[in-house]
Amino acid sequence: MSQLLAVxxxxxxxxxxxxxxxxxxxxxxxxxKILNMAHGSLYALGAYAAASAAGYWIAQGYPPMVSYGILxxxxxxVGAIAGPVIERGLLRFMxxxxxxxxxxxxxxxxxxxxxxxxxxxxxxxYFISEPYGLLGSIDFADLTYPVYxxxxxxxxxxxxxxxxxxxxxxxxxKLLLAVIHDREMSQAMGIDVGRVYLVTFTAGAALAAxxxxxxxxxxxxxxxxxxxxxxxxxxxxxxxxxGSLPGAALGALIVGxxxxxxxxxxxxxELFSIYLVMALVLVFRPKGLFAGAEVRKx
Amino acid sequence: xxxxxxxxxxxxAALAVALVIAxxxxxxxxxxxxxxxxxxxxLGLLLLLRTGLVSFGQGLYYCLGAYAAGIVGLHxxxxDVFVLLLVAAAVSAVVAVLLGFLLATYxxxxxxxxxxxxxxxxxxxxxxxxxxxxxxxxxxxxxTLFGLEIAGKDSQYGxxxxxxxxxxxxxxxxxxxxxxxxxRLSPAIRDNEIRVEYxxxxxRGAVHxxxxxxxxxxxxxGVLTAMTVGxxxxxxxxxxxxxxxxxxxxxxxxxxxxAPFVGxxxxxxxxxxxxxxxxxxxxxxxxxxxxxxxxxxxxGLWSLYERLRKV
Numbered sequence: 001m002s003q004l005l006a007v008x009x010x011x012x013x014x015x016x017x018x019x020x021x022x023x024x025x026x027x028x029x030x031x032x033k034i035l036n037m038a039h040g041s042l043y044a045l046g047a048y049a050a051a052s053a054a055g056y057w058i059a060q061g062y063p064p065m066v067s068y069g070i071l072x073x074x075x076x077x078v079g080a081i082a083g084p085v086i087e088r089g090l091l092r093f094m095x096x097x098x099x100x101x102x103x104x105x106x107x108x109x110x111x112x113x114x115x116x117x118x119x120x121x122x123x124x125x126y127f128i129s130e131p132y133g134l135l136g137s138i139d140f141a142d143l144t145y146p147v148y149x150x151x152x153x154x155x156x157x158x159x160x161x162x163x164x165x166x167x168x169x170x171x172x173x174k175l176l177l178a179v180i181h182d183r184e185m186s187q188a189m190g191i192d193v194g195r196v197y198l199v200t201f202t203a204g205a206a207l208a209a210x211x212x213x214x215x216x217x218x219x220x221x222x223x224x225x226x227x228x229x230x231x232x233x234x235x236x237x238x239x240x241x242x243g244s245l246p247g248a249a250l251g252a253l254i255v256g257x258x259x260x261x262x263x264x265x266x267x268x269x270e271l272f273s274i275y276l277v278m279a280l281v282l283v284f285r286p287k288g289l290f291a292g293a294e295v296r297k298x
Numbered sequence: 299x300x301x302x303x304x305x306x307x308x309x310x311a312a313l314a315v316a317l318v319i320a321x322x323x324x325x326x327x328x329x330x331x332x333x334x335x336x337x338x339x340x341l342g343l344l345l346l347l348r349t350g351l352v353s354f355g356q357g358l359y360y361c362l363g364a365y366a367a368g369i370v371g372l373h374x375x376x377x378d379v380f381v382l383l384l385v386a387a388a389v390s391a392v393v394a395v396l397l398g399f400l401l402a403t404y405x406x407x408x409x410x411x412x413x414x415x416x417x418x419x420x421x422x423x424x425x426x427x428x429x430x431x432x433x434x435x436x437x438x439x440x441x442t443l444f445g446l447e448i449a450g451k452d453s454q455y456g457x458x459x460x461x462x463x464x465x466x467x468x469x470x471x472x473x474x475x476x477x478x479x480x481x482r483l484s485p486a487i488r489d490n491e492i493r494v495e496y497x498x499x500x501x502r503g504a505v506h507x508x509x510x511x512x513x514x515x516x517x518x519x520g521v522l523t524a525m526t527v528g529x530x531x532x533x534x535x536x537x538x539x540x541x542x543x544x545x546x547x548x549x550x551x552x553x554x555x556x557a558p559f560v561g562x563x564x565x566x567x568x569x570x571x572x573x574x575x576x577x578x579x580x581x582x583x584x585x586x587x588x589x590x591x592x593x594x595x596x597x598g599l600w601s602l603y604e605r606l607r608k609v
Contacts, residue, residue, distance in 0.1 A: 105589065108586075108588035112589075230537075242407075275416075282404075282411070282412045286404060287408070
């Protein structure tokens with residue numbers, strides 16, 4: 001029983017992390033129909049920026065509690081720089097082209113960003129473990145969990161709630177939904193689609209960077225850390241249905257629980273269990289669990 | 299003579315030149331063999347691209363071919379090139395037939411994602427199998443041809459010549475295939491599937507066949523790489539390997555069956571030298587090259603040659 005509980009708790013923690021890194025991807029796809037392969041690189045950029053900024057902060061002897069704010073701030077800055085640069089500088093020339101071509105373009109961006117990271121931060125690993133240990137740990141069902149993981153779950157819930165609120169109850173969110181529904185028509189109605197795209201892509205980039213920034217204290221920040229994250233995020237959003245917010249949440253939960261169960265019961269299948277689930281979902285629900293029907297064009 | 303008919307002659311000439319000048323440049327043989335082996339995988343991808351499909355999972359067959367041959371070598375001590383090639387091709391083909399039933403109904407990014415998922419499953423499996431060396435993989439014995447060693451430390455020429463001949467045959471076969479009714483369906487399917495269906499052809503069946511061909515070619519490319527390098531590891535199934543193939547395919551373009559081999563050679567050159575001189579920016583160079591190709595040369599490097607010829 002206690003092991004089952006541990007599986008669920010670990011699964012939920014891992015799911016929260018997955019949701020934070022994947023939700024930006026699904027947002028970008030939902031609005032812009034771009035499956036962003038560079039998402040993992042933005043995640044890595046966020047992790048590096050957060051690690052060096054928070055590391056500097058703590059090395060200066062400033063109050064370490066503020067370092068959480070620094071992590072988030074670093075992620076937002078990365079998003080606010082990288083998002084517009086990629087969107088305005090490159091992607092806006094590609095709108096209306098084939099989805100698969102856009103996938104290839106973002107693959108090229110991924111290759112470039114991988115080296116941008118190395119050029120800025122070098123190839124040596126960065127460690128910023130203070131924020132992870134600072135909050136101490138709590139006991140839950142005979143097991144000890146770092147409070148940082150609880151924070152992660154909270155951040156995941158906040159991000160999800162804020163996004164849902166924006167989409168459902170704000171003017172901007174409604175404009176966004178209109179653009180998702182029919183780009184041409186909303187443009188005709190006077191919505192500045194270019195601006196919506198810019199904001200969406202920037203938000204997606206910032207969310208990826210936030211995922212990286214929050215991961216930075218728990219791992220060593222090394223080159224290539226985004227490579228695996230890309231396929232993980234893909235798995236999550238593909239399972240839930242590309243472009244769907246509840247889909248990303250469900251996908252994250254499924255992947256998180258499956259991985260956690262695999263780790264506890266059959267460690268040897270840990271890695272491929274995730275992709276097996278992704279393949280199975282695609283086999284039975286080709287467009288993911290939350291995707292609607294699509295009009296066939298002749 | 300039309301340009302269409304010139305390709306076989308061109309290929310034959312390229313084969314002859316390659317076989318004759320290769321002994322003069324022994325230091326290039328390894329790189330060229332590798333490029334040809336990868337080019338074969340890209341040739342399969344070219345077929346898919348012509349059909350409007352991008353697979354981010356050709357690494358699956360590339361790795362499968364290599365491992366199938368590697369395991370046969372490991373367990374039964376078989377090193378004969380043709381046996382290993384047959385094993386690799388057969389295993390890849392069988393798996394491609396099975397997965398093809400599924401994948402043939404997918405298009406666009408879903409095709410890309412599902413093929414990626416399958417290759418990552420293989421990767422996830424292989425890194426956990428300690429009998430096959432987990433993440434380290436294992437060494438492959440030098441291949442032999444009728445009992446003669448063809449890729450020792452002293453000379454790669456045998457392996458190179460063999461790969462050349464195989465690449466030539468595959469390219470020629472693919473060139474022929476493009477001229478068959480089934481081959482000509484490729485661009486039609488890319489343009490409009492439903493019209494193809496109305497014309498009485500089975501899109502699903504055609505895509506399935508093309509997928510199997512592409513998978514088999516990737517398997518052959520994989521085993522040739524394994525024999526050339528003498529080592530295999532699960533990284534061959536990782537998505538970045540498949541990404542490399544996509545990169546080469548986009549760079550070289552789908553204009554001609556020779557393009558993937560030229561593209562693969564250029565790619566290996568860039569990789570070897572850029573990696574040597576600036577290990578931290580070579581991916582950036584690749585990404586930039588890819589962007590420039592997509593933006594300014596949508597038909598790939600091969601279209602440069604065709605433009606030149608028209609002038």
